[in-house]
Amino acid sequence: xxxxxxxxxxxxxxxxxxxxxxxxxxxxxxxxxxxxxxxxxxxxxxxxxxxxxxxxxxxxxxxxxxxxxxxxxxxxxxxxxxxxxxxxxxxxxxxxxxxxxxxxxxxxxxxxxxxxxx
Amino acid sequence: xxxxxxxxxxxxxxxxxxxxxxxxxxxxxxxxxxxxxxxxxxxxxxxxxxxxxxxxxxxxxxxxxxxxxxxxxxxxxxxxxxxxxxxxxxxxxxxxxxxxxxxxxxxxxxxxxxxxx
Numbered sequence: 001x002x003x004x005x006x007x008x009x010x011x012x013x014x015x016x017x018x019x020x021x022x023x024x025x026x027x028x029x030x031x032x033x034x035x036x037x038x039x040x041x042x043x044x045x046x047x048x049x050x051x052x053x054x055x056x057x058x059x060x061x062x063x064x065x066x067x068x069x070x071x072x073x074x075x076x077x078x079x080x081x082x083x084x085x086x087x088x089x090x091x092x093x094x095x096x097x098x099x100x101x102x103x104x105x106x107x108x109x110x111x112x113x114x115x116x117x118x
Numbered sequence: 119x120x121x122x123x124x125x126x127x128x129x130x131x132x133x134x135x136x137x138x139x140x141x142x143x144x145x146x147x148x149x150x151x152x153x154x155x156x157x158x159x160x161x162x163x164x165x166x167x168x169x170x171x172x173x174x175x176x177x178x179x180x181x182x183x184x185x186x187x188x189x190x191x192x193x194x195x196x197x198x199x200x201x202x203x204x205x206x207x208x209x210x211x212x213x214x215x216x217x218x219x220x221x222x223x224x225x226x227x228x229x230x231x232x233x234x235x
Contacts, residue, residue, distance in 0.1 A: 004161075033223075035225075040127070040227055041227055042122075042208060042225035042226055042227040042228050043162075043208065043223070043225040044225075045223075045224075090161060090162065092162075105152075105164035105167065106150070106152040106154075106164060106167060106210065106212065106223060107162075107164075107223060108164075109162040109163075110161050111159075111160055111161045112159075112160075112161055
């Protein structure tokens with residue numbers, strides 16, 4: 001089925017460990033984003049990409065890196081995990097703004113990765 | 119800076135009664151407005167959006183939302199609530215054609231909707 005796929009679904013890390021959260025979409029969407037969801041804070045934008053080779057920071061980028069070598073994939077890297085990074089992470093993708101205005105739904109979301117840093 | 123407020127952490131409604139989940143926004147210009155729903159352990163699902171045109175927007179699962187420009191509000195409504203509507207609801211805003219800047223959705227904090235049998 002077409003959509004946004006995130007792996008893993010659950011992960012426990014020790015403080016200081018590194019890991020990569022994977023995100024892949026098969027809809028040929030140009031825009032991809034990473035959000036974190038924390039209780040009482042909604043979703044906050046970490047990083048986003050408007051196309052292969054182009055990334056930029058969102059609202060809460062510290063402690064995270066991204067790259068966009070292909071249209072399909074947008075991995076999120078935690079270089080040195082901290083307990084403050086315990087959260088649920090969502091990857092999202094969407095078509096370009098002009099087409100989204102006509103028929104889009106803002107963004108398609110993956111099912112999330114629940115990360116616990118101990 | 120754009121912001122979205124959902125003033126209620128939780129809304130309780132009896133099954134069969136009408137429901138309203140409130141959302142107000144603060145942004146200049148003409149934003150795009152969205153509602154998403156999140157069921158437990160799932161990602162966000164699109165419900166509806168307002169771009170332009172009629173102030174009353176109809177979406178999935180019988181939900182609708184009313185855009186009020188003067189009050190900068192975009193409240194989510196449903197005439198008759200179902201127990202299965204119980205979930206976490208997010209209002210979101212984005213500027214149109216935002217490609218060079220922060221190209222992302224700004225979300226409210228979410229409102230837990232609980233429908234009681």
